[in-house]
Amino acid sequence: MSSETTAPAEPLQYDDGYGPEIGVGPHPEPWPEDGRYDPELLAHGDRRNVVDRYRYWTREAIVADLDTRRHDFHVAVENWSHDFNIGSVVRTANAFLAKEIHIVGQRRWNRRGAMVTDRYQHVRHHPDTEALTSWAATEELPIIGIDNLPGSVPLETTVLPRRCVLLFGQEGPGLTEEARRHASRVCSIAQFGSTRSLNAGAAAAIAMHAWISRHARIEDL
Structure with missing residues (x-):
């Protein structure tokens, strides 16, 4: 999912303090109805070091997709x-x-x-x-x-x-x-x-x- 489809959010950084400000803010409603998405990330934004296609996905869903x-x-x-x-x-x-x-x-x-x-x-x-x-x-x-x-x-x-x-x-x-x-x-x-x-x-x-x-x-x- 492209970051252009998301609402602005307060800038944050990587979990370990490295790098520039990254990520996307809370997802605009209505939220996607897909089990791969994490409700917490949809609500609060996704600042993880992941590519755009995995924004808002749970870690388990990302790993499962990578495994393919x-x-x-x-x-x-x-x-x-x-x-x-x-x-x-x-x-x-x-x-x-x-x-x-x-x-x-x-x-x-x-x-x-x-x-x-x-x-x-x-x-x-x-x-x-x-x-x-x-x-x-x-x-x-x-x-x-x-x-x-x-x-x-x-x-x-x-x-x-x-x-x-x-x-x-x-x-x-x-x-x-x-x-x-x-x-x-x-x-x-x-x-x-x-x-x-x-x-x-x-x-x-x-x-x-x-x-x-x-x-x-x-x-x-």
């Missing part, structure tokens, strides 16, 4: 030291509509950078990389590590499988040795400057977009 369109790639990220970049990876995974997000290592992770987008994703926890690998094997999903390591192959010349798990390490150390052993291949991202590595969140965005460029149906937007 999710892509065939999964995103896994190692979490050994509460890396703040994990939230950014999760937010990007939501933007590109990953099938699931997998947190490997510590169960608790820094959600601030996710901008509450994790509420609309399916998040699965694995205590270690071996557990992730075991799960991926049962689903017949190859694990593709993303890191600039000796022996890695260029992401730019690699055709990512339609069904796969993209595995990312933490900021600084990158993929652990265990993760490298369990990955079916490791892809590197071409860099031309002086820095040794990209920010983990940026690397994840590039890798996911590489999958999108190859497999997503842009006309479905």
